[in-house]
Amino acid sequence: MRVIIIISIMVIFFGCKTKTKLKNIETELTLVINQDIAFNRQFDTRRIFSLNEKFPEYYNKQLELSKFKKDDSIIISTLYTDYRKFYFEMYQKGYLNRDEFIKKNIDSTIEIKKPEQKLLLTAIKFTKTKQVIIVDDNNNGDFSDDNPIYFDNNFRIDPDDSLTIRNIPLINFNYWNFKDSQINNFKRKAIVYPSLNDYRFSYSNNDILKKSRLIIKLKDYWSGSLEVDKQKYNIAIQGYYNSWLTVLIKPDSLKFNKNDFTVNGNFEYRIKDSIKLANKIYVIDSITNNVSKLILRVTNKKEIYGFRTGQTINNLKIVDLNGDETKLYIFSKNKKYTLLDFWGTWCKPCKDAIPELKSFYSKNAENVNLLSISYDKEVTKVKDFVHENDMKWNHFFVERSRMGAGIIRDLNIKYYPTLILIDSNNKIVYRGSGTSALKEINDIILNN
Template identity: 35%
Template sequence: MKAGSFSIIFLASLFFSCKKQPQQINDKKLIAINLNSSSENNFFIKPISVDKPFFSEKNIHPKFYKKQLQSFKGVPKLDSLALVSQVLQSGPYLYNLYHCGDITKQKYLEKLYGHFQDTALYATAKKYQLNAISGFLDKQQIMIVDANNNGDFSDDITFTFDKNFRNTFKYSPYSYKTDSIPSINITYTIISYGKTYNVNRKMAIYPSAKTNPYIYYLSNAYSVDENLNNYSLLNRAINYYTASFTVNGKRNNINIQGSNYKSAFIVIKPDSISYDKTDLSFQLNFQYRVKDTAIIQHKTYLIDSLTPDFTKLYLKKLDINEDSIKSYRMGYRIKAPLYFNTLQGVKNTLGRLIKKPNTYTLIDFWGTWCTPCKELIPDIKELHKKYGSQINFISIAFDENPEIVETFTKKHVMNWSHGFVDNSNRGGTIIPQLSVTSFPTFILLDEHNKIIHRGTGDTHLEKIKAIIQKKFKTVSP
């Protein structure tokens, strides 16, 4: 990007919840937690959850595209340009596609999936999507985002990028803001159950063609060909939402991030637990979505809803025993049965391998292709040598060929129980059942099959070692 083409002021934080007094949570059935916006660079989720594309609908919805482009004011004169958009609510978007003649009435009604309560408001909705002009002038790519959603680009900032920026720039997966990308305050509206919510988000938006992770999806679902993809942009939500509250006198913290309130990731964890902000595998222990059930300080809650403007999170107190809730998270009992194959190709379950009652079970998810996994095998062998008579050791290989795995385990004298999951056919197996997404992942169960600890890599194996040593009263050499 050319120097001096724009100026940006980063807000350190709109609100910083940990400086506020935590909200007191009582035993009411429905509890509203007030959320504050933050732009602190100290909380992350997987980028795919917050990165969304702006793209042109010129090919797939030509009537709608033409009407949209003609309705905008302040469109600049460039060598070439395209109107690129990102839909934020499907209801009013589908209504406009129908009224432009790009989809039939039947298709419109089908895609509403029976949610007709807000259709009267869809006709007047104007700010249900984000729009931008993306174009080229000489050796530069020009980007203008209609940040205030008023249908006029003349009052918005013009950002200038080098023409090749779109094919080369890659955003760090562990940063929500950078000096090389414009940070823009965006305004839009969401209609829900007869009410219109005004939403304000801070977003990083930039040209992205060959590096756009959505290329395959856009080309197939929206007929975005290579030429049209040159105008595509990528958008990353920067600000997230925070709160703190107490249950049974103990403080808990909430962080919420996502581009859509319905699919946002909700992290609820005790204040006493800390971890590296890039340790997304460990963060899974505290990560939820709306309608998930969460155990918070030994009380059970339904994560009932999140308002479309991200200002309130609602929890519903449930009168059920925490041990009846099954999950892949720390503090929960695992849900049985969990499936995989033996190295000889016979279907098996985890329960069949837990042979020693009233003791711990250590599960190691690994693969012969995984260098960090193989580097930690000597540590597991040492643990097995010390505690093999007291603890169940189970290694589940996520790999291509069980014969290769079996040969490897024999060569390296891995004398404990083993299982196999085909990495090209993981559906219905222990891998998705326990939400294993990175390797090596270690899960330590107690005698009731409750997860004591889970995490990825050597750091978490060391923590598991310490738990085992404390349990069996041994001292690390």
């Protein structure tokens, strides 16, 4: 009898300790042409511009080698994809003096191991009504075997949104990067177009430099899929090389947004972020240097607090317009939904959306807490605006000079207005930015 009891205890003890071991996930990735996904432009676009101001002698050499006639008034724009290798070559060829090279803090022993820098050169010419660009996409230094692309002169002033750039022909964009003592070669598809006013260009009075401003936008991405407990997910990865990538992972029942990358931010991750897949939590461990494989690692985390759709929002501190501090969960526990509205009195789209927000609140006040959180310089200005516009719901304030501290930082608020809908369990149901977001939130509330 005693033996049976001991055996039974051992079975129970060891049985309790035995668990199904979760496996790491390795997913193959392939490059596909992008038709359906809006990516954050930090990852799919880069600036191209003339080197005539930084390296005038080298620029004149580029013009000479291009074999255009002098009366063609051609401007050459240059994209280099490895900053250190490019400046090392400029030093080697005598276009950069020793003192300036030393200031760059570039390790020559590493740069000498790399192959010759691949440059994407683009010739630009203006006529009375057109801007013509010719991209040397076969990297042979000869523009005569490349097709010109024509733009209206006003194109470079227009915003480079999905409508203005949709019919630009694809080019081949070949480049390499150097990581972990390894050269990785990439063959991509992209478009190139004029963009005078992109915010990333530095101010300049140099006319050639301003006329040379172009944007290259990747038109492919790495695609993959995975399955966890019969739940399927789609993967989209964008960027130029392994060290700077954005990873989008979503259930296959949902769609990526074609036009608004802030909506796709709900599915956006970086290397070492945690992600919940079918009630299991993984860490996005790594991506191979040639971006052919994504590896997700098992973790012991029980819950993820974050700012993405499906994650639990933390019990964050908020301060009302009188300076009194409270916490978010006080509101979320007493109604089915709580809507966080991030706005500012300086933000025209935010102010334009107020009539719709008022209408939304009057229809949904019984089931929805509405919390407007103003990111402003002066709380008195917010108080006056709220009173004048009869905004009869809860209002809070974050001082703009604090550079996005507190709830602004914790919820990764970068665009205004941003709307975040959470349920009574503090799960983020929806996150979006712009005028279309409120309509989608209305649909969610009506259908649940």
